Amino acid sequence: MRRGPLSHLTIIDASRVRAGPTAVRLFADMGARVIKLEIPRGAPGGDDMIGGRAHNRADYENLHRSKESLTLNMKEEEGRKILNALVKDADVFVENFRPDVKYRLGIGPEALQAVNPRLVYASISGFGQDGPYANWPGFDSIAQGMGGLMSITGKPGEGPMRVGIPIADLCAGHFCAMGILTALLERAVSGKGRWVHTSLLEAQIAMLDFQAAQYLVDRKVPVSNGNEHPLTVPTGVFVTSDGYLNIAAIGQTMWVRLCKALGLESLIEKPGFRSESERVANRAEVNAAVGEAFKSRGTADWTEALLKAGVPCGPIYNVNQVFEDEQVRHLGIAWPLNLPQLGEVSVVGQPFHLSGYDQKNEISPAPEQGEQTDTILSALGYTAKRIAELRSNHIV
Known part of the structure; x- marks a missing residue:
């Protein structure tokens, strides 16, 4: 039984890589039930991209803790039937496909909200849901470049520099979570869900903040200043x-x-x-x-x-010195997690606190691929025999 301030919510996570899972992690940490949809073994695609367990186990544990895993092939009619059964009782559906993909699969916001009008449907794309670049593949470094960040990062005269974290991915995830929470608050009054969408490009531009304002208001094009602040010295x-x-x-x-x-x-x-x-x-x-x-x-x-x-x-500090600092230790942002393969490790916690709720005591390891498939399908009324048939046909 999940506990926490959001334990009344069920989130269906059809996202991959980083931005979508970052948004969903907030809900998992706050006690929501999160069902992560993964491509079944033997089906095209698979879990082989950055952010997948095979790519970096440490990253995967940090990103997908406290979730359940259901393997599901949404390209097949039977897979979409299972998705619709899940959506009937879900609160939020999150995806970060290229904008046209969800419509080709028949799982766009209109289709899923017809199944459940209270559903908050959330989308993260690289460049927006429409427009000339809508179907470009979106990656963090590309958004950093097109969003202006690389032009103001690094030492003067040394050319553009990528920031050392996937900041466009992370901020898009956080903005998406903020949009979902806003839609859930409105739903409590209206009774209807919304389609929430953001993009890596929009998130990156929003994070330019005063640097963007210099151009939009004063038409001054900011440049890189290295470690220095562009408006004040020293x-x-x-x-x-x-x-x-x-x-x-x-x-x-x-x-x-x-x-x-x-x-x-x-x-x-x-x-x-x-x-x-x-x-x-x-x-x-x-x-x-x-x-x-x-x-x-x-x-x-x-x-x-x-x-x-x-x-x-x-x-x-370098990163190890960060976590050795007495103030960082006092803040407790490194959350302990016991992994079957590695024993006691730590993951990066949420940077806010809620009185009366100790978040770090509620997290659990990231699921193995399809770990909860049988349990979830059984709860939907599928028999063991039918589940075995679905698995043999790479539906789950």
Whole structure:
């Protein structure tokens, strides 16, 4: 029996790779029953893409925890019949096929909402549900490039740079989850489901935020600034005697505090350094002046001194150092999970907390392919003999 604030919901997850499963993971972590649809063994396609268990088991466990797995061939009429039986009592259906595929299969929003008018149907695509690029295959790195992110990432003059995480995929998943929750809240009043859809391209553009606003409002095309903030100086990464330090001396007050902490009070009123706009215009000179001072002490010493002075700063970690940090440990974002093959490991938890609900105690390992197929079909009224026939015909 699932517990949690969303345990009253049933989600049918027909998505693959990352964006869709990211959206659905939120619901699984919050206690919803999630039935993950997978292509049966022997049927064309299969679980061989990035995000599949064969590609990266660690990633798969992190992405698909707390779900059930039903193998189902939706290309066949009998498979669609099973899907419709599931949809009758489901709350949400999630897919990330190319836009035309769901209609060719006969499982578009109109078809499934005819079976269950309360169903919230959610779609994630690469470039939108219609338009000139609608049927282009969508991948994170392509959306990063076409969404403008790569043009403002990396050091100036070194060309476009992909961000080190699949940020378009992840944000599309989070935005999709937000849309689903909005539709569910409305359904509580209207009694009817909605079709929620987003795309990697839209999600990536939305995440440009103030960089997009610079163009849309002021017609200023932003460029890459490396580790520095494009609108304020000094910010970014500075070399210390034993590593690196990240600082964010944003605005005049922070600038004065930084200069005093560094023992460089003379810079406060130095011509060309006096105002934010002057410092941005003389970025290289400002960074050189403060950067030389940082080399005299270690990162931990400077962190302590700057925080005491009220200047935002912090060390720069690699991933293992992230999870060794005392504040990260205190936050508990690494959730323990006991895997049959590996024993006790950890997965990345949700970055929010609900009072009275300890999410990390409710998760379970990702299912093996088709692990719950017999159980789910039995609950729908299928006999063991009929299930065996469906399996032999690669329907499940």
